[in-house]
Amino acid sequence: MSSVSHRTATASIWTISGKFLARLLDFVSLLVLARLLSPADFGIVAIATSVLVIVEAILDLPLTQALVRIPSPSERMFATAFTLSLMRGTAISLLMIVVAWPMALFYNDQRLFPLVAVISIAPAMRSVISPRMVLFMQRFDFRREFALDLLAKGSTLIFSVGVVLATDSYWGLAIGAVAGPTTSTIVSYIFAPMRPRLSLSEWKHFQDMVGWNTVSQVLNSLNWQMDRLMLPRFTSLSTYGAFSVADNLAGIPYQTFVGPLMRPLMAAFSNVSDRGQQITAYLKATNAIMVVAAPILLVIILLAEPIVRIVVGEKWIVAAPILQWLCIVSLIGLPTTIMPSLVMVLDKTRYVALRMFAEFAVRAPVTVVGVVMFGLEGALAARVIAAAVAYLVCLVIMQRLIGVSIGAQLYAFVRPLVACVPMVGFLLLVQPVLVAIPLGLELVVVVGFCSIGALALFWVFSLLLWQAVGRPDGLEAIIVRKIVPWRNGVVVS
Numbered sequence: 001m002s003s004v005s006h007r008t009a010t011a012s013i014w015t016i017s018g019k020f021l022a023r024l025l026d027f028v029s030l031l032v033l034a035r036l037l038s039p040a041d042f043g044i045v046a047i048a049t050s051v052l053v054i055v056e057a058i059l060d061l062p063l064t065q066a067l068v069r070i071p072s073p074s075e076r077m078f079a080t081a082f083t084l085s086l087m088r089g090t091a092i093s094l095l096m097i098v099v100a101w102p103m104a105l106f107y108n109d110q111r112l113f114p115l116v117a118v119i120s121i122a123p124a125m126r127s128v129i130s131p132r133m134v135l136f137m138q139r140f141d142f143r144r145e146f147a148l149d150l151l152a153k154g155s156t157l158i159f160s161v162g163v164v165l166a167t168d169s170y171w172g173l174a175i176g177a178v179a180g181p182t183t184s185t186i187v188s189y190i191f192a193p194m195r196p197r198l199s200l201s202e203w204k205h206f207q208d209m210v211g212w213n214t215v216s217q218v219l220n221s222l223n224w225q226m227d228r229l230m231l232p233r234f235t236s237l238s239t240y241g242a243f244s245v246a247d248n249l250a251g252i253p254y255q256t257f258v259g260p261l262m263r264p265l266m267a268a269f270s271n272v273s274d275r276g277q278q279i280t281a282y283l284k285a286t287n288a289i290m291v292v293a294a295p296i297l298l299v300i301i302l303l304a305e306p307i308v309r310i311v312v313g314e315k316w317i318v319a320a321p322i323l324q325w326l327c328i329v330s331l332i333g334l335p336t337t338i339m340p341s342l343v344m345v346l347d348k349t350r351y352v353a354l355r356m357f358a359e360f361a362v363r364a365p366v367t368v369v370g371v372v373m374f375g376l377e378g379a380l381a382a383r384v385i386a387a388a389v390a391y392l393v394c395l396v397i398m399q400r401l402i403g404v405s406i407g408a409q410l411y412a413f414v415r416p417l418v419a420c421v422p423m424v425g426f427l428l429l430v431q432p433v434l435v436a437i438p439l440g441l442e443l444v445v446v447v448g449f450c451s452i453g454a455l456a457l458f459w460v461f462s463l464l465l466w467q468a469v470g471r472p473d474g475l476e477a478i479i480v481r482k483i484v485p486w487r488n489g490v491v492v493s
Contacts, residue, residue: 043241089127
């Protein structure tokens with residue numbers, strides 16, 4: 001287990017570093033585009049991309065997850081994976097073109113038709129990425145994925161900002177959305193060469209995961225996109241644009257620090273088969289997720305107003321309270337993020353579908369009533385309620401699946417949350433001062449120092465608590481070994 005933990009930690013460093021730099025490029029792009037475009041411009045593109053996200057999620061195929069379980073995938077398996085992915089991408093693109101005109105009529109905006117048609121190219125490009133990239137994932141080698149992330153986001157930044165500067169229109173957002181996956185696909189064949197070949201001869205290796213995964217993705221897409229589809233009908237385009245920008249900002253911690261861990265964790269879970277090891281690995285992973293992401297989310301929640309002013313400007317200040325609530329939703333949902341990786345390795349994807357269905361059963365009626373009656377506030381309340389329900393269901397499922405008690409699952413989050421208390425106190429103390437500082441270099445510097453200071457305070461208390469409870473194996477132990485390897489025997493023995 002220690003060897004697997006070390007390889008997982010090393011792989012996680014590469015994936016998190018790649019996602020961090022990729023999100024940094026996204027941040028720069030948002031920083032520039034938010035000052036060049038209006039909230040309404042972001043709103044019209046957000047409508048088009050929301051529908052695309054739903055369609056992509058519904059037709060998602062867990063081909064990488066299926067391949068990673070196979071020790072030595074054959075060329076016929078890669079050909080089958082390529083064929084299935086190509087079929088999926090083509091279907092998504094054609095479906096988006098078909099629904100483009102009805103969307104324009106439904107939202108009473110004719111600009112949606114050409115916009116959706118152009119954005120539909122993106123899933124077609126994503127679908128033909130080299131399936132042989134999975135070989136590096138099996139070896140815990142995520143350096144090439146690191147490079148792909150940076151090249152894709154770099155292309156998105158260059159094309160989106162370039163087109164906006166040239167045309168002064170929202171088309172830069174659409175062109176950038178296509179440029180990123182196109183670059184990624186081209187480079188993937190440089191890293192993992194293969195001759196594309198059409199075949200479905202190894203379909204049997206994918207069919208079980210595809211079935212339940214489709215159900216899960218349909219429910220998940222409806223859960224997370226329902227309010228995005230309804231809000232433009234019950235709020236203004238500017239309000240929806242503010243919601244979209246806040247949603248993008250709230251997603252940065254997950255996309256940077258949580259999402260990148262899923263692939264290394266899948267590779268790690270596939271290396272453990274004993275029930276006791278599965279429980280240990282699951283609890284260590286859930287604890288690590290909280291240690292990594294919870295303090296960052298709390299910083300954003302408590303400093304939302306100055307962060308929004310710095311990132312997108314004073315005209316977006318209405319997005320600050322939205323950002324706070326969306327980050328609260330992310331914080332509640334952190335414990336549920338590990339379950340899908342372990343469930344897929346165990347080939348029990350029906351449990352993911354069960355969790356999604358329970359969330360959907362609550363979220364659908366609450367969202368509809370909330371948005372119709374209360375607009376944006378109703379949508380935010382529905383997200384909070386649904387996230388809490390999803391967490392409770394996840395606790396029960398994991399107890400049934402691998403035998404880990406609900407008490408043990410809850411205890412995995414106690415230490416990280418206790419370590420957050422001094423940090424939260426510090427942020428509450430400095431918050432009024434930061435809000436009063438006018439937008440400028442001083443605000444940027446002070447917010448930066450306060451954020452770094454808050455995170456440093458968290459890590460000091462986290463390591464002190466880790467020492468106090470006997471220095472258990474986990475993320476803190478791995479970090480200490482990385483920082484002070486010459487003291488392994490003293491510090492972590």
